[in-house]
Every structure is written in structure tokens, then in C-alpha cells.
Amino acid sequence: MAAAPRSRSLFLGLLPLLERQAVVLALQTETVGGLILLAAAVVALVWANTPFSGTYEAIRDFHFGIPSLGLDLSVGHCTSDGLLTVFFLVAGIELKRELVVGELRTPATAALPVIAALCGMAIPAALYAATAAAGGGSLGGWAVPMATDIAFALAVLAVISTHLPTALRAFLLTLAVVDDLGAILIIAVFFTSDLNPWALTGAFTGLILFYVLQRQRVRGWWWYLPLGLTTWALMYNGGVHATVAGVAMGLILRTTREEGEKASPGARTEHLLHPFSAGVAVPLFALFAAGVSLSGDALGKVFTSPEPLGVVLGLVIGKILGIFAGTYLAARFTRAQLNPDLAWADVFGLAALAGIGFTVALLIGELAFPTKEVNGHVKAAVLIGSVMAATLAALLLRRRNTVYRRLYEEENLDEDADGIPDIYQQSGPADTGRQDGQAG
Template sequence: MTQARPRKTVFGLLPWPERQAVAEALRTETVGGLVLLAAAVVALAWANSPWSGAYEAVRDFHFGIPALGLDLSVGHWTADGLLAVFFLVAGIELKRELVVGELRTPATAALPAVAALCGMAVPAALYVLTAKAGGGSPDGWAVPMATDIAFALAVLAVISTHLPTALRAFLLTLAVVDDLGAILIIAIFFTSDLNFWALAGAVAGLVLFYALQRFRIRGWWWYVPLGITVWALMYNSGVHATVAGVAMGLILRTTRDKNEKASPGARVAHLIHPFSAGVAVPLFALFAAGVSVSGEALGHVFTDPEPLAVLIGLVVGKILGIFFGTYLAARFTRAELNPDLAWADVLGLATLAGIGFTVALLIGELAFPDPTQAEHVKAAVLIGSLTAAALAALLLRRRNRIYRQLYEAENRDDDGDGIPDCYQTGTGARPGGSR
């Protein structure tokens, strides 16, 4: 008789190298998320203070090199320039996931990929249905699709939960796939008036970038000027400049040669991830989140079809999409949920993913050129993200005792060798605990 194949465990113990990589990425994102929260608070306070005129003056101040088509406002420099660094890091992380992470094989990629795709499709569908029912425009369908991993991790830090590493890694993978979806949407749906010569130059620069990687050419003096040139050409082509960042991130090699301590992708991510999380994204938030929070402005969120559709997409769409996507993927692949966890934990994670702050604000600016309408949509993003954060805090805090037990078991190291006992055969128990 043929023995049945053992069923895969969902949210089980991560392999040790994967856990180390995830822990490093999440540590930086958590610190950056706290800075992001502070920047958002400052933006809201500043924009709604007696000095709001100064806020608008700084945000709208132009500088650059007009001859190169780069005379931008401070707000646009943060959205088109600094966020390119954010998407460069996202591209490297996506490449790592595809090569050595959760997305490297169909078996391991199925669950996070299906959950992420459902978590994008359902909010977009709910947006379109809500907007059309209210007689509004469906143009903002992409606004509620993305998850802000930094903001989500900052919420976890603030509520002091001990969420297991596997759940945090799943949240990170969801955000990575979301970022890829967002950049594809930006490239395809928010590109107009193409300059084919500039686009050809950007593509040629990316080919050269690939060749330098392929032939193992080292030295920042090659890559930094080339990267800036590719970014400038991409901006002038009419394609959103952040596409250049994610493209270069995907090109960077994430596997190391025998004579290397770390791959080029890992080295670049290690160098610029703190800048991306602690400077680039918070500065973007500072000049994108400064919206009016007067009673009249907030009223538009619940009465205008587009802002209301964004709010429903983020809070309801993300929960339904990710939770049922995860459930169906687990059932389809005949996987079993980690016995130490419950589907309530997945629900809390799905609710946390409704925080769509950074990319949602960016797409909101692109989808709604009218400043007044864009302000209302931004207010909806803020309210939706805060609502999702509050609901997730309630759901996850209820289970924090279980998470603490799992966290302590995952990190127990009685022999003091730096590797938790659960990763060493015959020493210690695997993380576990009673529900």
C-alpha cells in the first residue's frame, strides 16, 4: 500500500536561514514604521495648524534641473524620487523571495500568492461596485490594493504583540507581492504621453545594468550614476519613475558566489534599506499625508462614492480577500494549519493587511489629478488604515498570550550557541503550546 504524503503545515516553523533573513528585514521595517507613524502625525498636525500655508509652500516648492526635465516640487521629488529607493528595496526583496524564499517553488508560493492576489482583487472589486453604486468614478480601483508592511509592523510594535515569525513572514510576503502588483498597475495604467526615446534609453540602461551584474563588475561608481540615469530617463519617458527602482532591484543578483560573503542584492539592501525605511518613506508620508481633517473634509469620506469605496476596499475588501484566499489555498493544497494557531490568527493578520498607507497614497495621487478629490481620497486612506489598525490590534491582542508562548519556545537557546533549540534535532521541543 502506498503511504500517504504528509500534509504541509501552514505557518509552521521557518527554515533557519529564511528566519534570519526575515528577522533582519522585519527589524528594519519596524523601526522605519515607527518613524513613518511619526511623520504621518506631523504631516496631519502641520497641515491642520495655523502654519498650514507654510506646509503647502514647502510641499509645492520647485527645484531641480529644468533642462533635463527634472524641475519638480518637493512633494513630487519624494513621490517620484525617494519612493524609487523604496521600490528598489521591494524589488530586491521580491527577487530574494523568488530565488530562495517563500516564492521559489509552486508548492511554497501557492498560499501567499493566492492570498495576496485575492487581497488585491477583492478590494478592487468592492471599490468598483461601491463607486458605481454611488455614481462615482471607477478610476481609483487600485488605491485599496496594497499593504504597507512598515505601518503594519509599527502597529505590532505599538501594541506589543509577540506575533510568531511565520505569521510575520507571511505578512512580509503578502506585502512583497502587493508591491509587485502596485508597480505593475502604476506602469500599465498610469502611464501617458510616452516618450519612446527616453524609454528606449531607460531600457538600454537596464540592459547595461544587467550586463554589469552578469559579468560580476563591482564598484558603486558604475551603478550609482547608471541608476540615477535610468531613473531620470524613466521619469522623462512618461512611465512612473518608481518602475526604474523595482526593475533594478529585480536585476540585482541575490545568490552569492563562492568568494562572496553576501550577494550584491543583499549588500545593497543592507546599505539602503535603513535609508528607505527611515528617511525615504517617512519623507513621502510627510508631504503626502497632510490632508484636512475638518468635519466637512471627513464628511466627504462617508458621502462621496470614491472615498467611501476606498474605505470599504481597505477595511472590508482586504479582510475578505486575504482570509478567504488563505483558507481556500490551504484547502486546495490539502495543507493543515499549524496546530498552535487558529483561523482567528489569520483573520487578525488579514485585518492588519488593510493598512495600505504609502502605496495607497501614491496611487491616490496618480488616479485623481483633481487636488480636492485627491485630498478626500487621501483622507479615506488614512481613516481606512487607522480603522484596520485598530481592528487588528483588538483581534491580535486577544491572542497575545498564545503568541508569547510560541515566541519564547521559538527563541529558547539553552545551550547558548546562538541557534534556537527547536532547530537542533534532539534538543528542545518545537514551538508549541495549548490554545
Template sequence: MTQARPRKTVFGLLPWPERQAVAEALRTETVGGLVLLAAAVVALLWANSPWSAAYESIRDFHVGIPALGLDLSVGHWTSDGLLAVFFLVAGIELKRELVVGELRTPATAALPVIAALCGMAVPAALYTLTATAGGGSLDGWAVPMATDIAFALAVLAVISTHLPSALRAFLLTLAVVDDLGAILIIAIFFTGDLDFRALGGAFAGLALFYALQRLRVRGWWWYVPLGVAIWALMYHSGVHATVAGVAMGLILRTTLDSGEERSPGARVAHLVHPFSAGVAVPLFALFAAGVALSGDALAKVFTDPEPLAVFVGLVAGKILGVFLGTYAAVRFTRARLNPDLAWADVFGLAVLAGIGFTVALLLGELSFTDPAQIEHVKAAVLLGSVTAAVLAAVLLRRRNRVYRRLWEEENRDDDADGIPDVYQSGTRPGGPR
């Protein structure tokens, strides 16, 4: 008689190297998320204050770089320029996940990928249904599809939960796959009239970037000027310039050569991630989240079909998509939920995934051309993200006693050797087995 294969435990203990990598990434994202929250609050207060004219004047002020043929407003520099740095880091994180992380094997990739795909498809479908029912435009179908990992982690920091590392890693991987989906959507659906010479130059630059990596060439003086040139060529090609960032991130090597302590991808992420999380994304939020929240503007969120569809997509679509996708992935595979957790924990995580913010604001700017409509859609993104954050805070705080116990068991180090006891022989969360 053939013995049945053991069922895989979902949201169980992470391998120690994976947990260390996740912890480092989440630490920077959490700090950056708090700065992001502060920047969004400043933007809203400034845009709704007597000094709102100064805010608009700074946002719309043009700064040019003649050598690159660029003349952009401050707002566009933050969305097209600084967000390219954010997508560079996203590309490195995606490459790491594909090579050494949760996405390296089909078995471990199935759960976050299915959850992320459902978490993108269901919001887009709900947007389409809501906008169609109200006679509105379908142009904003992509807006509610993204999860803002920094904002989500900032919410966790503010409410002081002790979410187990496996749940945090799932949220991070979900956001990485989400970012990839957003990048593909931007590249495919938000490309203007193509300049094939500029696009060819950008691809040539990426090929040179790849060759330098393969030849193990070191030195920032090679890569920084080349990266700026690739970004500028991508901008002029008609493809959104942020695509250049993720392309370079995916090219950077994430495997270790003999004698290396860190791969090039890890070194760049270590250097650039703090700037991305603490400067680039908050500055984008500062000039993108400054929405005039008058009574009429807030009413438009629930009366105009497009903003209402965005709100419904973020709050209802993201929750349903991530939760049902996770449930289906577990139910229809040889997996079981960690016995220390409940489906209520997964639901709370799905609610947290409804925080769209950064990429949703960018997609809102790309999806519509009417300034008034863009403002209303941004208001919907802000309201939807705040609603999801409040609901998640309520749900996750109710289970914080369970999370605290699991967190303490995961981090107990009685022998003070720097490695939690749970990773030593004979112990597992909940005590010896």
C-alpha cells in the same frame, strides 16, 4: 497500499536561514514603520495647524536639476524620486523571495500568492461596486489594493505582540507580492504619453546594468550614476519613475558566488534599506499625508462615492480577500493549519493587511486629477488604514498570550550556541515530539 503523503503544515516553523533573512528585513521595517507613523502624525498636525500655509508652501516649492531636465516640487521629488528607492528595495526583496525565499517553489508560493491576489482583487471589486452604486468614478479602483508592511509592523511594535515568525514572514511575503501588483498597475495603467526615445534609453541603461551584474563588475561609481540616469530617462518616458527602482532591484544578483559572504542584492539592501525605511518613505508620508481633516472633509469620506469606495475597499475588501484567499488555499490543497494557531489568528493578520497607507496614497495621487478629490481620497486612505490598525490591535492583543508562548519556544536557547533549541535535533515548538 500506497501510503498517503503527509499534509504540509501552514504557518509552521520556518527554516533557520529563512528565519534569519526575514528577521533582518522585519527589524529595519519595524523601526522605519515607527518613523513613518511619526511622520504621518506630524503631517496631519502641521496641515491642520495655523502654520498649514507654510506646509503647503514647502510641499509645492520647486527644485530643479537642469542637467537632467527636471523641475519638480518637493512633494513630487518625494513621490517620484524617494519612492524609487523604496521600490528598489521592494524589487530586491521580491528577487530574493523568488530565488531563495517563500516564492521559489510553487508549493511554498501558493499560499501567499493566492492570499495576495485575492487581497488585491476583492478590494478593487468592492471599490467598483461601491463607486458604481453611488454614481462615482471608477478611476480609483487600484487605491485600496496595497498593504503597507512598515505601517503594519509599526502597529505590531506599538501593541507589543509576540507574533510567531511564520506569521510575520507570511505578512512580509504578502506585502512583497502586493508591491509587485502595485508596480504592474502603475506601469500599465498610469503611464502617460510615451516618449519612446527616453523609454529606449531607460531600457538601454537597464541592459547595461544587467551586463555589469553578469560580468561581476563592482563599485558604486558604476551603478549610482547609471541608476540616476535610468531613473531620469524613465521619468521623461511617461512611465512612472518608481518603475526604474523595481527594475534595477530585480536585476541585482541575489545568489552567492564562491567566496562571497553577501550577494550584491543583499549588500545593496543592507545599505539602502535603512535609508528607504527611515528617510525616503517617512518624507513621502510627510508631504503626502498632510490632509486637512475638517468636519466637512471627514464627512466626504462617507458621503462621496470615491472616498467611501476606498474606505470600504481597504477595511472590508482587504480583510475578506486575504482571509478567504488563505482559507481557500489551505482547504483546497494538502495543507493543514499549524495546530498551535487558529483561524482567528489568520483573520487578525488579514485585518492588519488592510493598512494601505504609503502605496495607497501614491495610487490616490495618480488616480485622480482634481486636488479636492485627491484630498478626500487621501482622507479615506488614512481613516481606512487607522481603522484597520485599531481592529487588528484589538484582535491580535486578545491572542498575545498564545503568541508569547510560541515566541518563547521559538527563541529558547538553553545551550547558548546562538541557534534556538527548536532547530536542534528532536525538538519542535511545544516540546520534544
């Protein structure tokens, strides 16, 4: 007797209601923040390419702080080492939630987004390395084209007015979360210098104390804020990029709600800091990181020098190849069935959108190329590569917007006005199958 065929799980189907509500809330904040981020990047570019560029550089390079504590930072470094710590703290909370209650909680659901994200990091890095090696350039920037900027990507979706289904947006969000983890590991391992064992010991002691306070269910910002700032300062002086402290604290925060709690500590912290991260911290970083010269010579260097060319190719071509191929092969390997309302062309468009690597790519570019001239060319490459990826994604996704609009309307139809979309109250085998969400 022949064995019964394995059932095929649904990929990019309708998300479970609670997960959908959490994703929609997170994406709303990211979209608004992304629009502010776009505005900040435009201001930086215009400011740096006008006669007032000297003022821009003077403000960016102005130093302040407490030198006796090893905290004499420029405004630019304050945004990259300080404000971006808040961004990575929120990213750490999002990753913890994904690991505990989200798409990464089981190997079956995690397989597709994790494999897609890993391929979406490995292929751009390999493409950069091949380009740099062929042109006799530096291999030090291999990590620059690896990251996806979810806020910038969502801002592009808002600008081009696509009604991308929640499942596709959630898949993009999960890719970005895994990307952020990869980026912070790369920063921690490959971009450390002049390690100070005593400061690092103090930083790890602070993280242990943070963990103990969480385990003992201690509440009150007056405990955590001073401890967080002290841990951040010690990490900065320890020679490890200070943003590592942010993601570590985010991973420590509890993201499950206990009896009697309206929200978990992670959810409360994310609710408080996410608007600041998306609307203030990341845009300010962009304001002082994206101000590069776009003269004819600088633009020419982007396509003639191996390092910036490798960044552009990694973002525009490497991301698409990595994410699409990784997703397709993982789906075949795990026997996942693509949502019949969608097509692999939708995944291809999403992969193009993931080539927008603005914020973290700029940060890693600063760390990989401290020399001002090369750093400027690499930053220009990040900007150009991100714009090219965004343009390509817009063309691909707009072609399918009629399908997306229909799915969007089905997802949000609530004729009985009970606050629950009608699609979640349907019965029958079709609905049961669609409830699987993003399975791997």
C-alpha cells in the same frame, strides 16, 4: 488496495533557521522605519490642520531641479517620484530573493501567499468598483485599496506589543512583497501618460547595461550609481512612473552568493539602502503626502462620496475577505495543515492588519486623482481606512497575545547560549514536521 492518503504540509510552521534569521533582520529595520513613518504621518496631519498649513503647502509645492533636463520637480513630487524609487528598489530586491531562495521559489511554497495576496488585491478593487459605480463615482481609484504597508503594519504590532510568531510576520511580509509587485505593475501599465519613445528607449538601454554589468560581475558603486540615476531620469521623462526603474534594477541584482563572496550584490545593496528607505525615504514621502484637511466637511465626504467610501470599504472589509478567504481556500486546495499551535482566527487578524495600505495607497491615490479636492478626500480615506484596519487588527491580535508570547519564547529560547534557538536543535518527528515552514 486503497491508495495512501497524501501527506499534508504544514502552514505557518517554524521557519527554516537561515530564512528565519533573514526575516527577523528585515522586520527589525521595517519596524523601526514604521515607527518613524507613524511619527511623520502625525506631524503631517497636525501641520496641515494648524494655522501654519500654508507653510506646509508652500514647502510641498516648492519647485527645484534642472528644467532643461525635464526634471523640474516639486518637493512633493521629488519624494514620490524620487525617494520612493529607493523604496521600490529595495522591494525589488526582496521580491528577487523571495523568488530565488525564499517562499516564492517553488510553486508549492508560493501557492498560499500568492493566492492570498492576489485575492487581497482583487476583492478590495472589486469592492471599490462596486461602491463607486453604485454612487455614480469615478472607477479610476480601483487600485488605491489594493496595497499593504508592511512598515506601518509592523509599527502597529510594535505599539500594541504583540509577540506575533515569526511565521505569521513572514507570511505578512511575503503578502506585502507580492502586493508591491502588483502595485508597480499597475502603476507601470495604468498610470502612464505622454510616452516619450526616445527617453523610454534610453531607460531600457540603461537597464540592459545594468544587467550586463551584473552578468559580468562588475563591482563598484561608481558604475551603478550614475547609471541608476540616468535610468531613473530617462524613465521619468519617458512618461512611465520613475519608481518602475527602481523595482526593475532590484529585480536585476543578483541575490545568490557566489564562492568567495560574503554577501550577494542584492544583499549588500539592500543592507546599505534598507535603513535609508525605511527611515528616511518613506517617512519623507508620508510627511508631504499625508498632510490633508481633517475638517468636519472633509471627514463627512469620506463616508458620503463614492470614491473615498470605496477606498475605506476596500481597505477594511475587502482586504480581510480577500486574504482570509484566499488563504483558507488555498490551504484546502493544497491540503496544507495549519500549524496546530495557531488558529484560523490568527490568519483573520493578520488579514485585518494587511488592510493598512498607507504608503503605496497614497501614491496610487495621487496618480488616480490629480484633482486637489478629490485627491484630498481619497487621502483622508486612506488614512481613516488604515487606522480602522489597524484598530481592528489590534483588538483581534491582542486577544491571542498569550498564545503568541508562548510561541515567541519557544522560538527564541537558547539555554546553551550557542546563538541557535534550542527549538532548531530538537530531534524527533514533531520537530521534523515543524521544519517544513510555510508550505503550500
